[in-house]
Amino acid sequence: MKALLINCTLKPSSEESNTEALAEVVADALREEGVEVTSVRAVDHSIPPGVESEMGEGDEWPGIRSQILDAEILIFATPTWLGHPSSVSQLVLERMDAMISETDEKERPVAYNRVAGIVVTGNEDGAHHVISEVSGALGDIGFTIPGQAWTYWNKGPGPGEDYSETEEGHEWSHSTGRAAAANLLAVARALESKPIPAPPSE
Amino acid sequence: MKALLINCTLKPSSEESNTEALAEVVADALREEGVEVTSVRAVDHSIPPGVESEMGEGDEWPGIRSQILDAEILIFATPTWLGHPSSVSQLVLERMDAMISETDEKERPVAYNRVAGIVVTGNEDGAHHVISEVSGALGDIGFTIPGQAWTYWNKGPGPGEDYSETEEGHEWSHSTGRAAAANLLAVARALESKPIPAPPSE
Amino acid sequence: MKALLINCTLKPSSEESNTEALAEVVADALREEGVEVTSVRAVDHSIPPGVESEMGEGDEWPGIRSQILDAEILIFATPTWLGHPSSVSQLVLERMDAMISETDEKERPVAYNRVAGIVVTGNEDGAHHVISEVSGALGDIGFTIPGQAWTYWNKGPGPGEDYSETEEGHEWSHSTGRAAAANLLAVARALESKPIPAPPSE
Amino acid sequence: MKALLINCTLKPSSEESNTEALAEVVADALREEGVEVTSVRAVDHSIPPGVESEMGEGDEWPGIRSQILDAEILIFATPTWLGHPSSVSQLVLERMDAMISETDEKERPVAYNRVAGIVVTGNEDGAHHVISEVSGALGDIGFTIPGQAWTYWNKGPGPGEDYSETEEGHEWSHSTGRAAAANLLAVARALESKPIPAPPSE
Numbered sequence: 001m002k003a004l005l006i007n008c009t010l011k012p013s014s015e016e017s018n019t020e021a022l023a024e025v026v027a028d029a030l031r032e033e034g035v036e037v038t039s040v041r042a043v044d045h046s047i048p049p050g051v052e053s054e055m056g057e058g059d060e061w062p063g064i065r066s067q068i069l070d071a072e073i074l075i076f077a078t079p080t081w082l083g084h085p086s087s088v089s090q091l092v093l094e095r096m097d098a099m100i101s102e103t104d105e106k107e108r109p110v111a112y113n114r115v116a117g118i119v120v121t122g123n124e125d126g127a128h129h130v131i132s133e134v135s136g137a138l139g140d141i142g143f144t145i146p147g148q149a150w151t152y153w154n155k156g157p158g159p160g161e162d163y164s165e166t167e168e169g170h171e172w173s174h175s176t177g178r179a180a181a182a183n184l185l186a187v188a189r190a191l192e193s194k195p196i197p198a199p200p201s202e
Numbered sequence: 203m204k205a206l207l208i209n210c211t212l213k214p215s216s217e218e219s220n221t222e223a224l225a226e227v228v229a230d231a232l233r234e235e236g237v238e239v240t241s242v243r244a245v246d247h248s249i250p251p252g253v254e255s256e257m258g259e260g261d262e263w264p265g266i267r268s269q270i271l272d273a274e275i276l277i278f279a280t281p282t283w284l285g286h287p288s289s290v291s292q293l294v295l296e297r298m299d300a301m302i303s304e305t306d307e308k309e310r311p312v313a314y315n316r317v318a319g320i321v322v323t324g325n326e327d328g329a330h331h332v333i334s335e336v337s338g339a340l341g342d343i344g345f346t347i348p349g350q351a352w353t354y355w356n357k358g359p360g361p362g363e364d365y366s367e368t369e370e371g372h373e374w375s376h377s378t379g380r381a382a383a384a385n386l387l388a389v390a391r392a393l394e395s396k397p398i399p400a401p402p403s404e
Numbered sequence: 405m406k407a408l409l410i411n412c413t414l415k416p417s418s419e420e421s422n423t424e425a426l427a428e429v430v431a432d433a434l435r436e437e438g439v440e441v442t443s444v445r446a447v448d449h450s451i452p453p454g455v456e457s458e459m460g461e462g463d464e465w466p467g468i469r470s471q472i473l474d475a476e477i478l479i480f481a482t483p484t485w486l487g488h489p490s491s492v493s494q495l496v497l498e499r500m501d502a503m504i505s506e507t508d509e510k511e512r513p514v515a516y517n518r519v520a521g522i523v524v525t526g527n528e529d530g531a532h533h534v535i536s537e538v539s540g541a542l543g544d545i546g547f548t549i550p551g552q553a554w555t556y557w558n559k560g561p562g563p564g565e566d567y568s569e570t571e572e573g574h575e576w577s578h579s580t581g582r583a584a585a586a587n588l589l590a591v592a593r594a595l596e597s598k599p600i601p602a603p604p605s606e
Numbered sequence: 607m608k609a610l611l612i613n614c615t616l617k618p619s620s621e622e623s624n625t626e627a628l629a630e631v632v633a634d635a636l637r638e639e640g641v642e643v644t645s646v647r648a649v650d651h652s653i654p655p656g657v658e659s660e661m662g663e664g665d666e667w668p669g670i671r672s673q674i675l676d677a678e679i680l681i682f683a684t685p686t687w688l689g690h691p692s693s694v695s696q697l698v699l700e701r702m703d704a705m706i707s708e709t710d711e712k713e714r715p716v717a718y719n720r721v722a723g724i725v726v727t728g729n730e731d732g733a734h735h736v737i738s739e740v741s742g743a744l745g746d747i748g749f750t751i752p753g754q755a756w757t758y759w760n761k762g763p764g765p766g767e768d769y770s771e772t773e774e775g776h777e778w779s780h781s782t783g784r785a786a787a788a789n790l791l792a793v794a795r796a797l798e799s800k801p802i803p804a805p806p807s808e
Contacts, residue, residue, distance in 0.1 A: 083743070084696055087693045090687070128486075129338075132339075135341060136334025139351070140330070144349045145346065157557045190396040191389070193392065194392040283501060285734030287494070289493075296485045299486055327760060330730070331734065354763055359760055371764070536739055539738070540739075543737075543752075551750045551802070600788075603785035604785060
């Protein structure tokens with residue numbers, strides 16, 4: 001069983017990412033169960049905006065797309081900006097939009113039988129909305145979203161500390177993240193055992 | 203395998219519901235696969251607003267709650283008003299909110315191992331958002347949302363005809379609804395075969 | 405200058421409302437500037453679901469509708485449930501939906517030249533989204549939403565205390581609420597002085 | 607009176623933008639009233655992701671930021687992808703996030719006394735949500751959102767034609783766009799005449 005953690009922080013790898021720090025809790029819980037977890041920080045790559053799987057020379061999306069399709073579990077991690085998923089999140093979702101019409105050798109949309117979970121951090125309120133936005137989009141693309149397959153961290157009201165600047169609330173976020181990992185793995189295994197078939201021909 | 207179709211139209215049963223008409227396409231597709239489908243129109247019942255499972259004399263929610271927990275598949279159907287799920291939808295979700303802290307005999311949240319799909323109609327734009335809002339809330343409660351487990355119908359731009367006033371676009375909505383039924387059933391069976399266990403103790 | 409505070413808590417008046425407690429900060433700031441503020445708790449009234457201004461015997465919405473149209477400023481206050489505006493909020497918005505096609509004696513939609521602000525409380529994350537949902541709907545109906553005309557209170561991550569159970573964060577929420585009151589009043593006065601005319605005939 | 611039209615299409619200027627075509631209806635209606643309208647297509651510029659006003663060598667955001675602050679009216683135009691505002695929209699909003707804490711010579715947030723309207727196109731459902739998301743964010747930053755200051759075009763259900771591929775529904779979208787222009791201009795003039803003062807000191 002493989003998982004891909006895609007971190008949609010705005011910060012390049014030269015800077016520490018709060019989102020990654022929390023997402024690693026979910027990743028570690030999966031590793032403890034024997035899942036092979038790979039990570040990618042989208043902003044480190046050259047990904048032109050668009051809704052196609054390949055957009056020409058210099059486009060690094062095809063490599064990330066392969067990593068997504070090589071894994072049964074997707075951990076989608078994003079910060080909250082203005083109460084929304086980051087622009088990098090939306091860029092990634094737009095490129096994934098092409099998957100809606102791409103099918104595997106059994107005529108199933110390529111995202112079928114994959115599960116996705118969401119990790120959100122922020123220095124202000126917004127996580128529930130971000131989770132709904134991202135899981136709605138991933139469900140549209142064909143991912144199955146297990147119950148309670150998310151965790152988040154922020155503290156309100158108003159703008160405040162970042163995740164890495166305090167320990168407050170970490171316990172709840174970590175325990176929720178470990179439950180998310182367990183639910184992702186359980187549903188991934190259930191679908192591996194009894195996969196969703198191709199949609200009925202119309 | 204059982205399914206409950208909860209219709210969150212604003213209209214009492216004396217009036218025809220467009221939402222029901224489209225939701226029945228999903229219900230019929232499940233029935234063809236041998237699923238026993240029960241329907242409830244929430245607005246016909248006395249459901250006081252609140253976030254508890256039982257709210258005293260005259261509260262008809264406990265009966266609906268039992269129907270939800272008696273089924274492995276939930277079809278959540280709602281019209282779109284002002285681009286949002288209906289007030290009746292949110293009333294139902296609020297009463298379901300209590301399920302977050304209710305567990306079964308195996309210490310699992312009661313919604314675990316149940317799947318949910320969403321059906322949306324409207325005389326104006328909004329379905330994708332309604333699907334995200336409802337599936338986000340149901341995922342929070344513990345339902346698993348299979349990939350592409352929804353259908354919708356509306357025609358833009360601006361306010362226009364209702365679903366029952368035209369045949370335009372019905373074919374797409376029906377075919378998408380039949381795929382939703384297939385995906386709901388496939389994931390319900392996978393979870394029946396390999397259920398999600400209780401979350402890890404913290 | 406008049407303001408109406410509509411409180412969309414799920415709790416009847418026999419119970420204390422956290423939402424009202426925070427909304428009163430905005431109301432008080434308006435009163436200090438000479439604005440006459442009236443309050444209504446929607447859940448205390450019999451308001452059948454629907455999208456018409458009058459829905460027959462026993463419908464108490466017409467009285468609330470008159471209060472809305474008698475005021476230049478609307479303070480829309482709601483709790484957060486499952487990350488969404490309350491069902492009572494959506495019920496109120498649905499009944500207000502009829503205003504989109506109701507015009508005054510100058511052929512202007514009846515909500516034109518009125519301003520609206522939003523107050524949100526919750527025991528969990530969601531306020532920014534609730535503000536976007538409510539202000540989007542009110543803008544659709546014709547209300548003008550002044551910049552920074554909202555305040556909120558919640559503390560994350562995860563479910564926690566209610567507003568009235570702690571003093572933490574109140575200072576930020578109150579100061580933000582007083583700014584919201586000032587912005588509501590300033591824009592209401594600007595529109596009183598130079599009103600929006602009827603939309604161009606098509 | 608000046609307006610800036612910021613087009614958040616994913617397509618560079620070598621390709622035609624449906625969003626621009628509809629946004630030009632609003633721009634033209636403003637020009638007819640003597641407003642000077644400038645346009646910028648964000649994706650044509652090098653704008654690194656972040657939440658600061660200046661992000662170093664090669665960052666072309668500062669020039670766009672100046673254009674925004676040089677205008678009293680902002681027309682924010684975006685396509686719909688996966689039911690959301692485009693990634694370019696969110697990138698622009700993130701860079702505008704810095705304006706929340708930037709003040710003018712009278713200690714007012716720099717966006718105060720500016721108005722914003724929203725134009726949305728899509729080949730599928732989502733416009734109302736996009737309008738709520740964008741107007742919520744702009745209101746957070748300090749822009750005033752006049753009542754009914756938006757227009758949109760899409761046709762459902764399901765993915766379909768683009769705006770430029772049909773004439774269907776254009777009339778409604780154009781007439782709604784002209785009303786949006788009138789409302790933007792009316793509120794901009796009202797605020798010019800009676801500006802919002804600095805928020806009360808805490």
